[in-house]
Amino acid sequence: MMTTASPAVGTDTVAASAWWRRWLPTPKMLILGVVGLVIGYLALVPLYYLLWGTFFDADGVSVAGFERAYGNSQIFELIGNSLWFAAGAAVLSLVVGTALAYLNVRTDVPFKALFFAASIVPLIIPGILYTISWILLASPEIGLVNKLVEPVFGSGTFDVFTIWGMIWVEGLHLSPIVFLLMVAAFRSMDPSLEESALMSGATRWQVFRKVTVPLARPAIVASILIMVVRSLESFEVPALLGLQNGIYVFTSRIYFVLRSYPPDFAAAGALAVGLLILAIIGVALSNIVGRSGKNYQTVTGKGFRPRPMELGKWRSVVGAGIILYFILTVIAPLVVLLYTSLLKYYTAPTLNVFKTMTLENYRELIGMSKAVTALRNSLILGIGSATLVMAFMAIAAWFVVRSRVRGRQVVDQLAFVPLVIPGLVLGLALSFVYLRSPIPIYGTLFILLIAYCTRYMPYGMRYAVTSMHQISSELEESAHVSGASWWQTFRRVIVPLLAPGLLAGWVYILVVSFRELSSSILLYSPGNEVLSILIFEQFEDGEFTVLSALGVVMVLTLILLVSIAYKLGAKVGLNRTN
Amino acid sequence: MLRIDNLVKTFAGERRKRSRNGNGDAKGPAKIFAVNDVSFEVGEGELFTLLGPSGCGKTTTLRSIAGLERPDAGHIALTERVLFSSKPGEKPVNVPANSRGLGMVFQSYAIWPHMTVFNNVAFPLQVMKRAERPGKREISERVMRVLETMELASFADRHATKLSGGQQQRLALARAVVIEPSLLLLDEPLSNLDAKLRESLRYELKRLQRELGITSVYVTHDQIEALALSSKIAVMSDGSLVQMGRPRDVYQNPSNKFVAEFIGTSNFISGVVSGHNGERYTVETNDGRLLLDSAADMPDGTEVVVSIRPESMELSEQHRPGQPNQWSGNVLTRAFLGDSVDHVIGVGKHELRVRCNPSISIAPGTDVYLRMPPDRLSLVPVN
Amino acid sequence: MNAFKAGLVVASAAALLAACGGGPPTEGGGAAGEPNAKTADYSQWLELTGKERHDVLVTAAEKEGKLSLYTSLSAEVVDELADAWEETYEDIDLEIYRASGEEVLPRILQENAAGYGGADVVETNATEMEVLGNKGLLQPYQGDALQRVPAEGKFGTWTATRFNVFAPSWNTDIVKQGDEPKTWEDLADPAYKGKLALEIDDYDWYMGLHDYWRAEGKSEEEIDKLFQAMAANAKKVKGHSVMAEMTSSGQFGVAASNYTYIVEELKADGAPIELEPLVSPVILRPNGAGLMKTAQHPAAALLFKDWLLDDGQQVLQELNMTPSTDLEGDLGGTDHVMLDVEKVVAENEKWSKGYEQLLSGSAGTN
Incomplete structure (x- = not known):
């Protein structure tokens, strides 16, 4: 890639080097080059495929796709709905995720462990199930919550089939992404920065607003960026909640143009290009914000002892709030899931229903021949892609944040590209390439691994870049002056300091990779099934009860994995909380 | 020992100020000279201080020596070893920071928060090239030896972040000297400490530097620190070196107003040279005539500024006949500082600060006489 | 600035790729x-x-x-x-x-x-x-x-x-015996307002029903009216399984066009969902x-x-x-009409667009 070939990389010319040595790449250059190339390759293949499909047809260059995509009387309403929905969900998830992360990391809030689980679980529950459990909870017709409050407020108090309902469900479902990002940010923030503000006479709220939030700005910007693009792209919630009352959004449109035969790639591409432009502007903006000074380097070489802020009399109030949140966002959907998984078909709970409950669905799950293979494959792919992506993105983040190579921003933007590429297009692009590749990757688990790495690269990059912004450059320079080579510095100083962010990204990727469907379904082959495909099959069969059982198993598996990861991570990374 | 010649470092100045030296050439990219043609030499075992206000280029100079910044031009050599060179026509040299074998203490200490005290200090030894790297046991011995010197041995297994400010500062120093570098670089190492600690560590630092005998380059904006520690001071302003010399010389004979102003407190009285006889000058000012000694060569009629330190003036309520440079004035305010008393004296339009022995304290409003010994006045050219 | 640069890089990279390798076919590999x-x-x-x-x-x-x-x-x-x-x-x-x-x-x-x-x-x-x-x-x-x-x-x-068999199905708790739809026209009955569910991808069913009504002698206008009345009654749903699940759980009273096998399976599990007596004729899709x-x-x-x-x-x-x-x-004597598969493929765009418009046109009337 041109970005890595820039001569500026080679600034470190060893004095004694022979003439030929200068032409040999240093390990640093080599590593950066490889990472840059891999990112470029992963991003450009589907992008090229997308752009080609968008701008070229049988007669050459054409923008007819744009006309078909945007030349619709309803497009403004669509865009309006989408933006409203995306902004709402982003704000909700940001507020909820940030507040939870702050309380969890920086205060002596009770039930911390429970709390941590509560904050991640919504991520683990597959989108379809999460949305459906909310229908079962808050539909005006059959919602359990509505039934519960009916004597007080009358029927149909909550209506999940409105734009507000959509924002609520999507916002809660996305909030773990923010939570993970913010936890990493808050963990590496010196509390004395806040304490000094407190001593200056500011109230807690002012401190939070004027000190904490500005210091966490890179993480907040990254969150907003991901949230907005994610909600613009979200399909399950608009499809299950929005369509019922005719609330159409951007993705509904992409869905419609891809659904028919021949699929209108030009129009879908044109819509994706719109998203792409939005996203690139977003990345550029977030980099400007992130770069504007060293103010965000909260991990400095001066030690700090994080003392959790004492909530005092508010402790019990906040504690109650957390229990309430936990019940609302985790227990309720999970209970619905668990409840459904014990039934033969969904029905509102009565005494009679409890008598007929059965473990039949779990038995069916065990009997499913593919379930074990799928679980194994999902584990391999999830752990593999999470590890690969975070390893590469750690280096890429250094490249983008610390190196002075011209054009390094392009790497950042490239890494963001896959976020806007529809899963189906990614699947097609990869199958197109690897069907023609001399290396037999098509039809193996590897092609899924490549797909997952591509899809989750943007998240990994955001997590890594955000953490990198927080690390004071002096920590790196001091290692360098101490005689450490670039690679030694990277391995022994940067990676451990990035650990909280890398771990958060790793957990996120692991968890969401279990749900990846849209490109998996096109790329898997017999024997390479993954869990999400099983879920999809159960879903298509209308086997909601078995599906719920599968969901319960998935949630338990991932909670176990995530706990192990954090236990291990605590040993590797910054040991600050103890 | 360390020799710097004609060091130049510019930054692209797209934002703030335009180049001072640029002659209005609007087409060329505006550049800010962070370091503009700086040369100096540091002798073996010396503690050389780069002193100046923030933004004067002292840190950039230090970072250029460390190899953390790449200068645009110049020559940096440590004894016989060239660290950086960009003479036209010659092969450019830029030894990477990690091959220079120097020790450096950063302003923020840059202690790695994920490592223990021991590991922080051991790191520079552990990352040495395989051929030079000492064995595990030797590393351990050397680290403990340094930690003992720094009185940190009992904290070896603690997490570095759990040390107090002063301990962290010593840890940073320990890490910098563990490889016994030929040159130690210190970037405002005391600026993060409270006043009391700063003072005690200042002497500690001086003692250690002497004991270890390491040639050091010290960067600070604190003139007291500079005066107390250094064998030699170089004052920098706007990227240029404005005066260099032993602390006493720089303090007593500032070569220009900037230095006089920056180092210590000075009173300035402007006037015109009206005559001179050898080194004895006569300067006419608005408030009277001043006699002073100066080695400077200034023709009659030159506009000058006369500077005098507050503690160099004498104050009394009585006129002392037969003494030169005796002016009358009025006490405007006074302040008790413990070890001294500051008076502000109004003389004509001037307000002069005089520092007196605590036994002398004159109430505001009193008429007084001010005496300025000719050998304590220095002549500073205007610009 | 950065975005612009990135755009340039991307564009030139794409152009380069295009120049040396030719592009992938524009219709998802369908060009061959x-x-x-x-x-x-x-x-x-x-x-x-x-x-x-x-x-x-x-x-x-x-x-x-x-x-x-x-x-x-x-x-x-x-x-x-x-x-x-x-x-x-x-x-x-x-x-x-x-x-x-x-x-x-x-x-x-x-x-x-x-x-x-x-x-x-x-x-x-x-x-x-x-x-x-x-x-x-x-x-x-x-x-x-x-x-x-x-x-x-x-x-x-x-x-x-x-054959996939399209037929209406209903929740037996919501739709009392005797009130269930007996003909396709019944779905347009305002009595089902807010209770009916239409599946957003069933444009083939839409075409099939349209063609059947045409063959029966209804005019385009009459047919349009019926569909519009249906759409005005309807909530939209994606996926036949969700449709069935939501019907049996009481979210919908009547599902306009579900596959009979999905409904029968739920019914066999004891869910309060019914599709018999089958409407006549059912619409078949092979x-x-x-x-x-x-x-x-x-x-x-x-x-x-x-x-x-x-x-x-x-x-x-x-x-x-x-x-x-x-x-x-299998149908036990129930009348049926077969979907014209060739027509669905040939007029795909027309019917899918038409159905989409029908559904989105009803937005807000709910």
Whole structure:
């Protein structure tokens, strides 16, 4: 890639080097080059495929796709709905995720462990199930919550089939992404920065607003960026909640143009290009914000002892709030899931229903021949892609944040590209390439691994870049002056300091990779099934009860994995909380 | 020992100020000279201080020596070893920071928060090239030896972040000297400490530097620190070196107003040279005539500024006949500082600060006489 | 600035790629007309009949040892079919790629364009089968089983194996006995306002019902009115399974166009959902199987298709599906109309757009 070939990389010319040595790449250059190339390759293949499909047809260059995509009387309403929905969900998830992360990391809030689980679980529950459990909870017709409050407020108090309902469900479902990002940010923030503000006479709220939030700005910007693009792209919630009352959004449109035969790639591409432009502007903006000074380097070489802020009399109030949140966002959907998984078909709970409950669905799950293979494959792919992506993105983040190579921003933007590429297009692009590749990757688990790495690269990059912004450059320079080579510095100083962010990204990727469907379904082959495909099959069969059982198993598996990861991570990374 | 010649470092100045030296050439990219043609030499075992206000280029100079910044031009050599060179026509040299074998203490200490005290200090030894790297046991011995010197041995297994400010500062120093570098670089190492600690560590630092005998380059904006520690001071302003010399010389004979102003407190009285006889000058000012000694060569009629330190003036309520440079004035305010008393004296339009022995304290409003010994006045050219 | 630079890089990279390699086909790999992979030779077996055909095929297929099926049959059905197949032909490994028709089609086209013979047999929706046939990727079938398939199930290059039956279904707690829809026209009854559910992808059903009403002698205007009244009654839902689930849980009172087998399954579990008496006529949409010209295991493919139209049909029937060889028996005398598959493919855009407009036009009337 041109970005890595820039001569500026080679600034470190060893004095004694022979003439030929200068032409040999240093390990640093080599590593950066490889990472840059891999990112470029992963991003450009589907992008090229997308752009080609968008701008070229049988007669050459054409923008007819744009006309078909945007030349619709309803497009403004669509865009309006989408933006409203995306902004709402982003704000909700940001507020909820940030507040939870702050309380969890920086205060002596009770039930911390429970709390941590509560904050991640919504991520683990597959989108379809999460949305459906909310229908079962808050539909005006059959919602359990509505039934519960009916004597007080009358029927149909909550209506999940409105734009507000959509924002609520999507916002809660996305909030773990923010939570993970913010936890990493808050963990590496010196509390004395806040304490000094407190001593200056500011109230807690002012401190939070004027000190904490500005210091966490890179993480907040990254969150907003991901949230907005994610909600613009979200399909399950608009499809299950929005369509019922005719609330159409951007993705509904992409869905419609891809659904028919021949699929209108030009129009879908044109819509994706719109998203792409939005996203690139977003990345550029977030980099400007992130770069504007060293103010965000909260991990400095001066030690700090994080003392959790004492909530005092508010402790019990906040504690109650957390229990309430936990019940609302985790227990309720999970209970619905668990409840459904014990039934033969969904029905509102009565005494009679409890008598007929059965473990039949779990038995069916065990009997499913593919379930074990799928679980194994999902584990391999999830752990593999999470590890690969975070390893590469750690280096890429250094490249983008610390190196002075011209054009390094392009790497950042490239890494963001896959976020806007529809899963189906990614699947097609990869199958197109690897069907023609001399290396037999098509039809193996590897092609899924490549797909997952591509899809989750943007998240990994955001997590890594955000953490990198927080690390004071002096920590790196001091290692360098101490005689450490670039690679030694990277391995022994940067990676451990990035650990909280890398771990958060790793957990996120692991968890969401279990749900990846849209490109998996096109790329898997017999024997390479993954869990999400099983879920999809159960879903298509209308086997909601078995599906719920599968969901319960998935949630338990991932909670176990995530706990192990954090236990291990605590040993590797910054040991600050103890 | 360390020799710097004609060091130049510019930054692209797209934002703030335009180049001072640029002659209005609007087409060329505006550049800010962070370091503009700086040369100096540091002798073996010396503690050389780069002193100046923030933004004067002292840190950039230090970072250029460390190899953390790449200068645009110049020559940096440590004894016989060239660290950086960009003479036209010659092969450019830029030894990477990690091959220079120097020790450096950063302003923020840059202690790695994920490592223990021991590991922080051991790191520079552990990352040495395989051929030079000492064995595990030797590393351990050397680290403990340094930690003992720094009185940190009992904290070896603690997490570095759990040390107090002063301990962290010593840890940073320990890490910098563990490889016994030929040159130690210190970037405002005391600026993060409270006043009391700063003072005690200042002497500690001086003692250690002497004991270890390491040639050091010290960067600070604190003139007291500079005066107390250094064998030699170089004052920098706007990227240029404005005066260099032993602390006493720089303090007593500032070569220009900037230095006089920056180092210590000075009173300035402007006037015109009206005559001179050898080194004895006569300067006419608005408030009277001043006699002073100066080695400077200034023709009659030159506009000058006369500077005098507050503690160099004498104050009394009585006129002392037969003494030169005796002016009358009025006490405007006074302040008790413990070890001294500051008076502000109004003389004509001037307000002069005089520092007196605590036994002398004159109430505001009193008429007084001010005496300025000719050998304590220095002549500073205007610009 | 950065965005612009990135854009430039991306654009130039794309241009470069385009310049040196040519681009991928614009329609998801569908540009290739002729299969590139080696074409299999079925001719030696197609003429054979009876036991001879079976024996020869079994021998050849066992030699091939493997069979690759691409299908959009539901997982449960596929599992049952696979079990039944393996019981009979344990030496012929059945490998199954399962996805919805929307993915099966592009995958096959993509593989075919690259000369990769992935599938031996395809079993999916009529629309997708028709496209594959039109592209010349399917080997026309010949065999004894064809005699049992009704004329409506025989297509040029593929054969119907089963029918999806569209019929209204309802929640028995919400719709009292006697109030259930008896004709398609009933769905437009304002009594169902806010209770009716329409599936957003059922434009083929929309076309089928439209054509039926036209054939009945209704004018376009009358039909439009009926559909609009229906849309005004309706909530929209995506996916037939969700539709059924939501109907049985009481979110919807009446589902306009669900597949009968999905409803019957829930009903068998005891859910309060009903579809009988069936509306008359029900609308049928065929699903079929075809032999890939590029099959790597042609004998096994042919054997499978023979089997699917014979013993396989019973498996389908047991799972509440409507097998193509016993249409009348399965429907038990209910009237039916068959969807015009060729028309759906040819006028795809018109009907899907029309249906989309119908549904979105009703936004806000709820």
